[in-house]
Amino acid sequence: MKVLIVGSGGREHAIAWSVSQSRKVDKIYCAPGNGGISEIAECVDIAAMEFDALADFAEEHEIDLTIIGMDDPLVGGIVDVFEARGLRVFGPRKNAAIIEGSKSFSKDLMKKYNIPTCHYETFHSPEEALIYLESAQFPIVLKADGLALGKGVLICQNLQEAEAGVTSLMLDKQFGDAGNTIVIEDFMVGREASVLCFCDGTHIAPMTSAQDHKRAKDGDQGLNTGGMGTFSPSPFYTPEIQKICEDTIYQATMDAMKAEGRDFVGILFVGLMMTEDGPKVLEYNARFGDPEAQVVLPRMKNDIIDVMEACIDGRLDEITLEFEDNAAVCVVLASDGYPEHYEKGKLITFTEDFSQKDGYYVFHAGTKRTDEGIVTNGGRVLGVTAKGATLKEARANAYKATEWVSFENKYMRHDIGKAIDEI
Ligand code: GLY
Numbered sequence: 324m325k326v327l328i329v330g331s332g333g334r335e336h337a338i339a340w341s342v343s344q345s346r347k348v349d350k351i352y353c354a355p356g357n358g359g360i361s362e363i364a365e366c367v368d369i370a371a372m373e374f375d376a377l378a379d380f381a382e383e384h385e386i387d388l389t390i391i392g393m394d395d396p397l398v399g400g401i402v403d404v405f406e407a408r409g410l411r412v413f414g415p416r417k418n419a420a421i422i423e424g425s426k427s428f429s430k431d432l433m434k435k436y437n438i439p440t441c442h443y444e445t446f447h448s449p450e451e452a453l454i455y456l457e458s459a460q461f462p463i464v465l466k467a468d469g470l471a472l473g474k475g476v477l478i479c480q481n482l483q484e485a486e487a488g489v490t491s492l493m494l495d496k497q498f499g500d501a502g503n504t505i506v507i508e509d510f511m512v513g514r515e516a517s518v519l520c521f522c523d524g525t526h527i528a529p530m531t532s533a534q535d536h537k538r539a540k541d542g543d544q545g546l547n548t549g550g551m552g553t554f555s556p557s558p559f560y561t562p563e564i565q566k567i568c569e570d571t572i573y574q575a576t577m578d579a580m581k582a583e584g585r586d587f588v589g590i591l592f593v594g595l596m597m598t599e600d601g602p603k604v605l606e607y608n609a610r611f612g613d614p615e616a617q618v619v620l621p622r623m624k625n626d627i628i629d630v631m632e633a634c635i636d637g638r639l640d641e642i643t644l645e646f647e648d649n650a651a652v653c654v655v656l657a658s659d660g661y662p663e664h665y666e667k668g669k670l671i672t673f674t675e676d677f678s679q680k681d682g683y684y685v686f687h688a689g690t691k692r693t694d695e696g697i698v699t700n701g702g703r704v705l706g707v708t709a710k711g712a713t714l715k716e717a718r719a720n721a722y723k724a725t726e727w728v729s730f731e732n733k734y735m736r737h738d739i740g741k742a743i744d745e746i
Contacts, residue, residue: 324345324349324387324628325348325352325386325387326342326350326351326387326388326389326390326628327354327367327377327384327386327388327389327390328351328352328353328354328364328389328392329353329371329377329389329390329392329396330371330391331353331355331356331371331393332357332393332613332688332703333614333616333617333655333687333703333705333706334392334611334613334614334615334616334617334686335353335360335393336359336360336617336686337611337620337684338390338392338611338616338620339351339353339356339364340363340620340621340684340686341620341621341623341627342390343363343364345627345628345629346626347626347628348628350365351363352364352365352366352367352380352384352386353365353367354366354367354368354370354377354380355367355368355369355370355371357687357688357689357690357691357700358687358690358692358697358698358700359685359686359687359690359705360687362678371395371396372395372399374399374404374405375404378405378408378410381405382408382410386410387411388411388412388413388628388631388632389411389412389413390412390413390414390631391412391589391610392610392611393610394420394424394470394610395470397415397417397420397423397610398417398420398421398423398424398470398609399417400416400417400420402415402416402417402589403416412635413589413631413635414588414610415522415587415588415589415609418584418585419585419588419609420589420609422580422585422587422608423470423606423607423608423610424470424609425468425469425504426466426468426469426506426606427506429606430443430508432579433579433604435579436575436576436578436579436582437575438571438572438575438576438579438604439571439572439601439603440603441508441510441511442508442509443506443508443509444506444507444508445468445504445505445506445507446504446506446507447503447504449490449493449494452489452493452505452507453489455507456482456486456489456507457482459485459507461479461481461482461485461510462478462479463478463479463508463509463510464476464479464507464508464509464510465477465479465485465488465489465507466506466507466508467492467501468501468503468504468505468506469498469499469500469501469502469503469504470501471497471501472549473547473549474498474547475498476547477491477492478510485507489505492505511596511598511605512596512599513596513597513599514534514557514559515534515535515595515596515597516532516533516534516557516560516597516602517532517534517592517593517595518530518532518533518560518568518592518593518595519533519591519592519593519611519615519619520573520590520591520593521590521630521631521633521634521639521642521644522588522589522591523588523634523635523636523637523638523640524586524588524637525581525637525640526639526640527573527576527577527639528630528639528642528644529565529568529569529573529593530623530644531556531619531622531623531646532556532557532560532565533553533556533557533612534554534555534559535552535553535612535614535615536550536551536552536736536738536739537549537550537551538551539657539662540736541738546662546663547662548657548661548662549703550612550613550615550655550703551654551657551703551735551736551739552652552653552654552655552706552736552739552740553617553618553652554618554650554714554718554739555618555619555622555650555651556650556714558714559597560595564601564602568595568602571602572593572604573593576593587609588634588635589609589610589634590609590610591607591608592608592610592611592612593607594607594608613688614653614655614686617686617706617708618651618652618653618708619646621708622646622647622649623644623645623647624645624647625642625644625645629642630642630644647710649710649712649713649717650710650713650716650717651708651711651717652708652709652714652717652720652721652740653686653706653707653708653721653739654706654707654721654722654736654739655705655706655735656704656705656706656707656725656728656734657702657703657704657734657735658689658701658702658704658733658734659732659733659734660702660732660734661702661703661734662702665702666699666731666732667689667698667699667701668699669698669699669730669731669732670695670696670697671690671697671698671699671704671705671728671729671730672729672730673685673727673728673729674726674728674729675724675727677724677727680724682710682711683707683709683720684707684708684709685705685706685707685728686705686708687704687705688703688704688705689701689703689705690704690705698730699730704730707721707724707725707728708721709721709724717740718739718741721739721740722737
């Protein structure tokens with residue numbers, strides 16, 4: 324089989340690695356890809372939003388399956404374009420990807436179908452939002468309705484911060500039209516978990532759990548980022564919590580989308596908050612998490628192509644997902660200054676060959692191949708993943724492996740998965 328993967332981050336590298344393990348696949352392309360992906364796939368210089376050019380490429384190269392990794396093309400309708408041309412593609416159609424593309428849509432869906440989440444209100448004008456905030460309880464959460472590079476969520480401790488947030492999202496348009504509408508929701512207290520689920524429109528198969536660390540600095544301090552590291556499984560996502568999620572969230576979301584005429588096929592990312600009142604949905608995404616994919620996929624025993632094809636063909640109920648009985652930790656190596664100002668173009672050197680090390684992986688995100696070698700090309704440069712028998716062991720292995728990678732201005736958090744030590 325020939326497979327095309329659309330995207331260029333650490334998540335797409337993890338997907339490409341997983342696809343490379345499939346017994347069915349003999350050629351992988353990635354558009355546009357990155358320096359690391361180019362070691363296992365042929366990178367194609369077509370941007371993820373160039374739907375027609377991507378479909379032309381898929382036709383010309385007789386691609387058997389295209390996998391969409393990123394949210395923007397999914398929300399923009401790339402799957403509809405491919406399907407209209409008779410091309411086989413993995414991911415939700417535009418009318419289903421809205422579950423990530425519009426926060427107000429997803430909150431209304433949860434309310435209508437009694438899927439546990441927190442109280443919220445939707446606002447289309449800053450004036451109405453400001454009136455609501457005057458009598459609100461703090462902290463409170465402001466969310467831009469549309470896609471905002473994962474950064475459109477503001478946690479406001481008091482009225483002044485919330486007023487500044489409304490100004491930034493709705494008047495200054497920090498995230499463009501994504502902030503034309505905002506959702507204001509109650510602040511939930513608890514531990515977060517990410518559960519990525521394969522979906523075929525009717526059936527849903529949750530994968531093993533993970534947890535992301537979104538803040539830039541140790542101790543969950545500093546600015547929000549795209550994710551500074553992950554661990555899997557989450558010890559806080561107990562079998563009891565899993566059962567509640569199965570009973571009240573996963574299938575209920577599938578059924579709700581079907582009832583709305585928006586059958587969801589692809590990966591549903593359920594962001595959970597495990598509150599004192601039980602697990603509640605924090606957010607939905609319509610694709611693998613980044614860097615959640617980097618700890619979940621290396622633990623998956625199934626052939627990813629078998630599972631994706633079962634999703635497309637509506638026979639996911641024939642598949643049993645299996646994960647290794649171990650743990651994985653991913654530590655993101657970033658450019659110092661991320662997520663604000665940072666330099667690019669720094670040469671990356673490796674003292675060990677990850678491909679020769681069982682249980683160790685390096686998934687590139689912001690890297691580029693040049694004549695001099697692979698150089699940094701973004702804020703999050705790459706993620707180092709390691710497995711271990713326990714989370715503690717995986718964490719020690721991952722931090723050991725971060726020492727095998729060098730580049731100027733290398734920055735990382737030193738407490739990824741540290742919460743593990745508390746239990
Ligand atoms: N790690 C969070 C996300 O992928 O949205």
